[in-house]
Amino acid sequence: MRHYPINLNLKGRLVVVVGGGRVAARKAARLVGAGARVLVVAPVVEESLAALAAQERVLHRCRTYQPGDLAGATLVFAATSEPAVNREVAREAGELNILVDCVDLSEDGDFVTPAVLEQGDLLITVSTGGASPSLSKRIVDQLRPQFGPEYGEAVALLSAVREKLLTEKVGNAYNDTVFAALAALDLPALIKNGQRDAIDQILLKLSAAGAAPGSVGAGKEDPS
Ligand SMILES: C[C@@]1(CC(=O)O)C2=NC(=C\c3[nH]c(c(CCC(=O)O)c3CC(=O)O)Cc3[nH]c(c(CC(=O)O)c3CCC(=O)O)/C=C3\N/C(=C\2)[C@@H](CCC(=O)O)[C@]3(C)CC(=O)O)/[C@H]1CCC(=O)O
Numbered sequence: 001m002r003h004y005p006i007n008l009n010l011k012g013r014l015v016v017v018v019g020g021g022r023v024a025a026r027k028a029a030r031l032v033g034a035g036a037r038v039l040v041v042a043p044v045v046e047e048s049l050a051a052l053a054a055q056e057r058v059l060h061r062c063r064t065y066q067p068g069d070l071a072g073a074t075l076v077f078a079a080t081s082e083p084a085v086n087r088e089v090a091r092e093a094g095e096l097n098i099l100v101d102c103v104d105l106s107e108d109g110d111f112v113t114p115a116v117l118e119q120g121d122l123l124i125t126v127s128t129g130g131a132s133p134s135l136s137k138r139i140v141d142q143l144r145p146q147f148g149p150e151y152g153e154a155v156a157l158l159s160a161v162r163e164k165l166l167t168e169k170v171g172n173a174y175n176d177t178v179f180a181a182l183a184a185l186d187l188p189a190l191i192k193n194g195q196r197d198a199i200d201q202i203l204l205k206l207s208a209a210g211a212a213p214g215s216v217g218a219g220k221e222d223p224s
């Protein structure tokens with residue numbers, strides 16, 4: 001394996017995207033979605049990026065890249081159509097010890113971005129280490145029908161149960177039992193089939209030892 005997989009929390013971090021074409025726009029949109037502060041440096045930006053700039057969801061520095069543009073960044077994307085400019089951006093990032101994705105030549109960069117399937121907080125990512133982005137995309141497209149919105153709901157429900165158990169003063173052994181029982185359930189299938197009452201019954205049963213599911217129930221009514 002050439003790359004180390006990681007899911008970054010970029011909330012509030014400055015990320016600089018150099019370039020404003022289709023590729024830069026795709027990276028910037030996902031960065032905005034992740035709560036990063038995004039600075040785009042490019043003389044021309046495509047429509048969706050111009051719209052994000054107009055809504056002040058990204059900052060657009062409307063000119064070609066200049067050394068110094070990467071100051072304060074946590075991550076950098078070298079995403080222009082000019083290989084020499086991308087190399088220059090990668091060089092400055094290296095000097096500043098900032099990780100850089102060189103979108104045209106992954107070997108010059110520190111990381112590559114995967115193809116992504118997202119349902120709520122469920123994130124399935126596929127990478128070929130830069131070998132074949134179109135294969136990564138195809139694999140995600142093949143997985144998409146198997147992981148519908150019910151997976152997002154299941155993750156949200158599991159997260160709420162987890163938070164409730166961990167904030168209530170219930171013993172670890174009890175929590176382990178509940179987590180194991182929940183993991184053994186096919187929660188997404190129950191949600192997909194509309195069996196919300198059944199889920200609430202299961203949560204109530206699991207909570208018999210003292211942790212009432214309360215507001216974490218799957219049904220519309222609070223079961224507690
Ligand atoms: C997965 C995805 C994620 C994303 O971008 O968010 C992604 N590329 C996507 C699409 C896509 N890429 C390309 C096309 C044109 C059609 C085609 O060739 O199929 C399309 C289709 C399109 O644009 O619609 C061609 C291409 N891509 C790279 C090069 C340069 C090179 O060859 O080295 C060239 C040749 C350029 C040329 O010469 O024309 C480089 C990279 N592309 C990567 C990721 C990284 C490695 C991922 C991995 O490890 O697999 C890496 C290394 C760097 C990076 O970008 O981080 C995203 C799917 C989004 C989705 O799911 O919708």
Ligand SMILES: NC(=O)c1ccc[n+]([C@@H]2O[C@H](COP(=O)([O-])OP(=O)(O)OC[C@H]3O[C@@H](n4cnc5c(N)ncnc54)[C@H](O)[C@@H]3O)[C@@H](O)[C@H]2O)c1
Nearest residue numbers: 019020021022023024042043044064065080081085103104
């Ligand atoms: N990673 C990927 O997914 C992927 C996919 C396709 C292509 N590519 C590669 O990425 C490159 C960019 O693709 P694109 O479709 O976004 O290109 P594009 O031609 O649509 O956009 C290029 C952008 O770079 C900007 N630019 C040019 N010189 C600049 C400079 N000196 N400083 C700042 N910005 C500058 C332009 O203003 C424009 O916004 C391609 O040339 C190709 O090598 C990567």
